[in-house]
Amino acid sequence: MVVNPALKAPQVSILMPFKNSSRYLGECLSSICSQNFDSWELLAIDDHSSDTSPAIFTEWAEQDSRIRVFPNRGSGIIPALKTAYSLSRGKLITRMDSDDRMAAGRLREMATQLEASGSGHIALGLVEYFSHRGISNGYARYERWLNNLTLLGSNFKEIYKECVIPSPCWMVYRQDLDACGAFAPDRYPEDYDLCFRFYAKGLTCLPSSRVLHYWRDYDERTSRTSEHYAQNYFLDLKLDYFLKLDRDASRPLVIWGAGYKGKHLARTLVEKGLHFRWLCDNPKKIGKSIYGMRLSHFKVLKTVEAPQSLITVANEASQAQIRNFLFNSCMGSEKDTFFFC
Structure with a gap:
């Protein structure tokens, strides 16, 4: 599907830093391009990959002009998110990780919830971990705890335990993200920091009962290897x-x-x-x-x-x-x- 991005600004901008994720990009991009919602753009930011990830993205972008690929203006996830956000045009903003999969219908469901609720809200979805080796008890507990909060939209009630907003599965209005400071703070863990800023601004979590994101676990995952997540x-x-x-x-x-x-x-x-x-x-x-x-x-x-x-x-x-x-x-x-x- 080839879409001319100059015709109309997309409703949803998907921000996705990537680095050396060539093994998983096919699954990830297929899950995005097969969404039953067309008004999106994907801002894919290459954080200095040394594998074939940039070439894979280029091939996909040649087939679908909603996929836009750029180099990171700095180094690391936060500069990559800043780069992506500065180039985005949608009124609704969401995140995605390049090694995960979107559930079918995710973009439509989240956008529909936000359109019905208006600004001041965060659309969420249940998450499900997957791995070739099975999921550890720790991740299983976190998944269960997080999903129980999301079912009720009561995420912020336990915000000091762990990050209560799944980093690759939220959607907000651009104006609300701007009011929270977007990705300006240079503080890790960046997803938890943003979560606290959503909380500080009084945004309301919308409950969800559907799995909208499949979260991959593997040894090279950034949250396992980077000192920023110690x-x-x-x-x-x-x-x-x-x-x-x-x-x-x-x-x-x-x-x-x-x-x-x-x-x-x-x-x-x-x-x-x-x-x-x-x-x-x-x-x-x-x-x-x-x-x-x-x-x-x-x-x-x-x-x-x-x-x-x-x-x-x-x-x-x-x-x-x-x-x-x-x-x-x-x-x-x-x-x-x-x-x-």
Whole structure:
């Protein structure tokens, strides 16, 4: 299908950085070109590939002029997204990864939802991981957790746990993306940072009950190999946005847990000169001081008036116990408790 892009600006712009993804491009591009929705453009940005990816894109672009291929003006995903966005023309903006597959009907469903709801909304879809070797328990849990949020459109309620917006499966109005700063911030992980900015601007997640994106997992995936997606980047991002968006400085601050995440948050708060109470249930740590902060048993929380709690305990059974304790202590509202894992 050859389309003349000069005839009419497309309704949807798809932004897709790529680098050395030649093995998967056929599947990816087929899933886009077979959509039952014609008014789209694909801005494919080559992030300095060393394989045949650029040549594959060129061949596809010669057959379908809605596919537009450009070199990255910088290096990395964020500069590639900036390049793509600067060249886009659609009033609706979505993302795609070059190693994944779009579900049939994705573009039409998302665009229809946004047109019906108007600006101020984010269209989402359920996601499904796939891999030649099967999906790990960690990814399966993340998929299940994320999809349960998307079913209700309640994604932002657990924003401090993990990225609650699937990075290659969202669609928004251009004006809303601009209001959130688009891809201007140079901060990784870029998808989670954008998610927090959507949250800060008060955008509403539209619920979805359909799988609209197939997410490939493999060893060379960027989120597995790049330092920008290491655990400390996520923790620093979460804490910075919590302090900016949800911290009530008139209330005591409490950290639960003294594992890696708890220690990282505690050290960062100490470095910032911010006071907090530090709780755990490990008898080997209770009463000891780390970074000059003494750890106490969590029951002392009953003596703290109106605290805000940051939970860094990862064990699901322990989290359930903490939720129950806080609920029974009337400290379990959304502005009281923030799960950081």
